[in-house]
Amino acid sequence: MEDLSKYKGKEQGYFKHCLLEAYLERLFMIVGKFHNTICYVDCFAGPWQSNSDDLEDTSIAVSLNIIRKCRDGLKLMDRDVHFRALFVEEKKKSFRVLDSYLNGRRDDGIETQAKHGEFHKLIPEILDWCKTDSFVFFFVDPTGWKDAIELSTLAPLLERPNSELLINFMYDFLSRTAPQEVFRDDMERIFGIVPDTELMEPAEREAHLLSLYRNNLKRVTPAGREKPRTAYVKVLKPTEDRTLYHLVYLTGHPKGIVVFMEASDKLDLVQKKARALAKQDKRVAKTKQFELFSADEHLKDERSETNLDEVKAYWLSHLTTKPKCFGGREFADMLEETDWLPSEFQKAFAELVKEGKVQNLDAKRARPVKAVNFDKNEALVRLQQ
Ligand SMILES: C[S@@+](CC[C@H](N)C(=O)[O-])C[C@H]1O[C@@H](n2cnc3c(N)ncnc32)[C@H](O)[C@@H]1O
Secondary structure (H helix, E strand, O other): OOOHHHHOOOHHHHHHHHHHHHHHHHHHHHHOOOOOEEEEEEOOOOOOOOOOOOOOOOHHHHHHHHHHHHHHHHHHOOOOOEEEEEEEEOOHHHHHHHHHHHHHOOOOOEEEEEEEOOHHHHHHHHHHHHOOOOEEEEEEOOOOOOOOOOHHHHHHHHHOOOEEEEEEEOHHHHHHHOOOHHHHHHHHHHHOOOOOOOOOOHHHHHHHHHHHHHHHHOOOOOOOOOOOEEEEEEEEOOOOOOEEEEEEEEEOOHHHHHHHHHHHHHHHHHHHHHHHHHHHHHHHHHHOOOOOOOHHHHHHHOOOOOOHHHHHHHHHHOOOOOOEEEOHHHHHHHHHHHOOOHHHHHHHHHHHHHOOOEEEOOOOOOOOOOOOOHHHOEEEEEOOO
8 A cells, every 4th residue: 555654634545545455456356256347436536635646645546556456466367357447526627637647547458437527417327337237346435425425326326236335424524414403304315314313422323323324225225136235444533533434335245245344354453553643743743742652652542442252242142052154144244233343253253262162163273363264164163051
């Protein structure tokens, strides 16, 4: 990933791009084995708040670089996958920069196009561009919610087969406006109902609004496909312990949830490091004194939210003395139900093995890191009730 210095003052963007990059790479390498064409649509492309002339700190460059890397990687596996990428931008000036950037790139086997206009008005054209059957990843990263993240806007994208979406759920913005009477209709369009959060504590309100939004998205079921599933990662304000936004991911494939959560898991530390650095910069700017210790020394201050005892209790409640196989589908259900990270499930299971409470019947020896291999549908059992 690009170096963090390009993201000074917009560290939250760094994390967003790291996630996009990590997830897209895994996704395209998997999908490219089965599909000859892969489409990527950036519905609110920018460039936006870029600190660099080469646009390397924008989702435009990040996505195209990863597409190129995947195309090369797939070629080495004898898969000549055709990639198509569409970038939509409303602002005239940004569109001109976008268009000239795309024209200046030379990416063999990658077809790019820029579209000027408002995303919601262009949806029929975007769907035409996607064609009916191809696999499409839509990135929805707007500056406001109206005509952007509501179900009524996104439904045509969700309804087509083989669509995946990554949506910026601007929580900081939405939590402040949700209780206001003037936004009642907008909130109903986003959440399916007008949320009543007046008596809720901040953490409860956040969980409630996010869950309303995710469940509302899942009301759309494309024909002939599995049930829609969602997962998310939380992006905190760089120098405060408050949520800025959630990146909500929607897919019709259980493997998608597992791969997305694995990518978020790997990036957990990236976000913690970026925040520790941003906080250090803020302290230095305020006190005008350089700090002897590196920002990494403050990593331990970045709280981890999941209580491992809860994860262990969850495992125990899902196991009995009769062996049960756990594969990708079961793991996707667990991740979606709890929002815990894959590494937390692995760590909790490994501890339970050590405590003599559970066993993986398919593991020949104790496996502290990958205690359960969900790709292999391993049989797990509880040793005591
Ligand atoms: C948050 S920025 C995108 C940032 C970009 N995804 C990145 O990570 O580098 C949103 C962009 O959408 C554009 N925009 C705003 N309203 C739009 C609309 N209705 N349709 C298309 N683009 C829009 C803005 O001009 C801005 O460039």
